[in-house]
Amino acid sequence: MEYECIIYEKTEQIAVIYLNRPHVLNAMNKQLWLDMQNALEDAKNSLEIKVLIITGKGRAFSTGADLKESKNRNLEDYRDYLIELQEASRKIIRFEKPTIAAINGYALGSGYELALACDIRLAAEDAKIGSPEARVTSSVTGGAMRLVQNLIGPGKARELLFTAEYIDGREAARIGLINKAVKPGQLMNEALQMAERISVNSAFSLKMIKKGLNMAQGEVSLEALMEYEVEACLACVATKERGESLNKFENRKR
Numbered sequence: 546m547e548y549e550c551i552i553y554e555k556t557e558q559i560a561v562i563y564l565n566r567p568h569v570l571n572a573m574n575k576q577l578w579l580d581m582q583n584a585l586e587d588a589k590n591s592l593e594i595k596v597l598i599i600t601g602k603g604r605a606f607s608t609g610a611d612l613k614e615s616k617n618r619n620l621e622d623y624r625d626y627l628i629e630l631q632e633a634s635r636k637i638i639r640f641e642k643p644t645i646a647a648i649n650g651y652a653l654g655s656g657y658e659l660a661l662a663c664d665i666r667l668a669a670e671d672a673k674i675g676s677p678e679a680r681v682t683s684s685v686t687g688g689a690m691r692l693v694q695n696l697i698g699p700g701k702a703r704e705l706l707f708t709a710e711y712i713d714g715r716e717a718a719r720i721g722l723i724n725k726a727v728k729p730g731q732l733m734n735e736a737l738q739m740a741e742r743i744s745v746n747s748a749f750s751l752k753m754i755k756k757g758l759n760m761a762q763g764e765v766s767l768e769a770l771m772e773y774e775v776e777a778c779l780a781c782v783a784t785k786e787r788g789e790s791l792n793k794f795e796n797r798k799r
Contacts, residue, residue, distance in 0.1 A: 548583070549576050551564055551565050551580045555588075555593075558593055558594060558740075559594070559741070560584075560591070560597045560598070562585075562588075562600075563601065564600070567601075567602045567603030570603070570604060570651055571602065571607040572607065572610065572612070572613075573610050573655055573656065575629050578630050578632070578633045579629055585637065586636075589641065592748075595743065595744040595748050595751065596643050596740040596743050597642055597643070597644045598644075598645045598646075598647055598736050599645070599660075600646070600647035600649060601650065601656075604650045605650035605652075606647075606650060606656050606660065607656025608653045608654070609654025609656045610683075612681065630655060630687065639759065641756065642752065642755070643740075643755065644664045645664065645665045645667065645736050645739060647667050647732050647735075648666060648669065648723065649669050649672065649729070650672060651672070652668070652672060652674045653673070653676070653677055657676060657689075660674075660723075661692040666722070666724055667725050667732060668714035668725075668732070669729040669732050670714045670715050670726045670729065671713055672713060672717070672726075673711045673712075675705060675709065675711035676706050677711075679707065679709045685706060691762075691763075693705070696722055697720050701720060747781070747790060749780075749786060754777075756773075
């Protein structure tokens with residue numbers, strides 16, 4: 546399928562979505578969110594795909610909402626745009642396979658929030674990350690009001706959101722907003738290597754673990770979570786793959 550605002554590639558067990566509006570630093574419009582939802586659906590339904598990477602073409606991950614387009618929207622059009630943004634964000638947060646954001650350059654506003662929705666975040670050391678919403682009389686979307694607090698705590702989250710200041714990749718790694726900051730030229734290599742380390746593992750186990758991790762973030766009680774953990778473990782050990790995995794583990798090089 547041809548996409549207008551993204552490039553979607555699949556190689557063996559890894560899928561990559563490139564935000565592809567480099568002429569506007571991958572600023573986001575409604576079509577980008579629609580394209581992304583379509584690619585997410587394909588990656589979810591492709592049995593061979595175990596890991597998804599999201600990154601940007603050119604000098605930016607994404608500078609967030611396309612403000613030039615925003616100026617011309619009425620409230621009804623803006624609501625339509627936000628509905629598609631939120632739906633795409635939900636699909637990423639609830640995506641049953643591991644997701645990695647490879648943050649190159651600017652990750653601002655809804656671009657930054659897209660990265661927050663992913664399971665793992667890698668960033669170039671010189672990336673610029675932040676939420677300028679308060680500066681442009683807007684507000685935070687994509688579930689970020691919960692996601693950012695889960696990562697760095699309520700105090701630091703409030704500081705970043707209220708000041709609308711940007712931080713670089715090194716500082717983002719220091720405060721736990723991202724997993725790792727790397728040299729700019731090494732970003733995609735690092736993301737692909739991490740995806741490969743994940744992809745050698747059981748797709749079913751990854752799915753069950755991720756579902757439990759999402760449940761543990763407050764969607765259910767501790768009792769319900771612990772009951773799920775029992776059922777998830779039993780579901781995993783009942784698969785044919787379980788015996789094959791144990792044999793590989795026993796025969797591994799020590």
